[in-house]
Amino acid sequence: MFAAAVVGMASLMTAPPAMAQATPTAKTQSLQATKTPRPPRLPRNFHGSGRYYVPSLKVNVPFWWNAQNGNVRMVAGGPRYKIWFTNVIYNGSFYTFTYHWPTPIPDVPCTPIPGVNLASFNDAFAKSHYVGPEILQNRPWRRAQHWRLSGSLGPIPLTSSDLYVGQGRHTTWWQVLHFGLQNVYAPDMDEWIKMRTWSLKPGKVQLPAECK
Secondary structure (H helix, E strand, O other), rough: HHHHOOOHHHHOOOOOOOOOOEEEEEHHHHHHHOOOOOOOOOOEEEEEEEEEHHHHHEEEEEEEEEHHHHHHHEEOOOOOOOOEEEEEEEEEEEEEEEOOOOOOOOOOOOEEEEOOOHHHHHHHHHOOOEEEEEEEOOOOOOEEEEEEEEEEEEOEEEEEEEEEOOOEEEEEEEEEEEEEHHHOOOOHHHHEEEEEEEEEOOOOOOHHHHHH
């Protein structure tokens, strides 16, 4: 579950009804050998919208992702949906709060985690491994660079994130797949974010009342 995923987000950070599939191009290995593109990076300002999927829970809800001067907020779902949660980076601290979830989860208050900020995430993204160029069969199809970031405890894998950013636009995010223990409240332990719009203009970011 992304909202319970401080581990998953910090270690970074579905099969939906019309799941977008990634098709590697024939030049993947040769491109890897000649030139590795810049790794994913979240800019200080952006706004985008898309869908959040948890296939094993049959969840498909709206998703918003905004940044304003280094503060970042994502929201999945809303009051009338099966899932509603938010993750926020605000003034150098990280917050996560789940309003409701389709299965029972612990009631955890929204409290700040100091020192987990935008730079923390970008430092983690910089350590991701390049998989190769791919075509995301969304509507519309998009050319993307596929990166993978994994976390482990010694030899035991705990979490994996597949990050898809624009080719030649490493600050444009089109898709994220998380799999691992951070999604313990989903039977298949996976979740998808699929963006439909992305702009480098600043969005609006406020700290939710539950986190103040």
